[in-house]
Amino acid sequence: MRAAAIDEEQDIFELANLYPRTTGLPMTIWASPRCRAQHDVRIKVCMAHGDRMDPSNCAVVSIRPQPQLVHGALPSSDLAAVQAWIALNTSALLDYWDGTLDSLEFGQRLRKI
Numbered sequence: 006m007r008a009a010a011i012d013e014e015q016d017i018f019e020l021a022n023l024y025p026r027t028t029g030l031p032m033t034i035w036a037s038p039r040c041r042a043q044h045d046v047r048i049k050v051c052m053a054h055g056d057r058m059d060p061s062n063c064a065v066v067s068i069r070p071q072p073q074l075v076h077g078a079l080p081s082s083d084l085a086a087v088q089a090w091i092a093l094n095t096s097a098l099l100d101y102w103d104g105t106l107d108s109l110e111f112g113q114r115l116r117k118i
Contacts, residue, residue, distance in 0.1 A: 020049070021101070021108050024056050029117035030086055033058055036111070038104050045069060046102040050087055052077060066091070068098055090118045 020035040033056060035049040046068040051057050064077025072088040097114035100106045
């Protein structure tokens with residue numbers, strides 16, 4: 006995978022960036038609609054804490070069947086927090102992925118851990 010850790014078929018502008026103040030997580034995450042993706046629903050997780058948006062420093066976590074690390078590295082406590090956040094927001098993540106929610110609706114449906 007390229008250092009940018011963004012799928013070649015997906016442009017960065019297609020991603021919704023979610024800061025810690027929105028998610029309750031210690032790091033920024035990105036979610037997206039399916040668009041042209043060849044994989045199932047997943048999120049990108051900045052490996053550094055804070056409001057950083059650094060696509061070259063992110064891990065990838067799948068949503069189903071159970072949230073799991075697909076690419077990159079996260080401390081176990083960060084992965085557990087991301088998995089808990091996904092559990093709270095699976096329905097919204099899937100609806101956004103499937104294109105039944107726009108970005109504003111998606112944000113309104115998200116729950117903070």
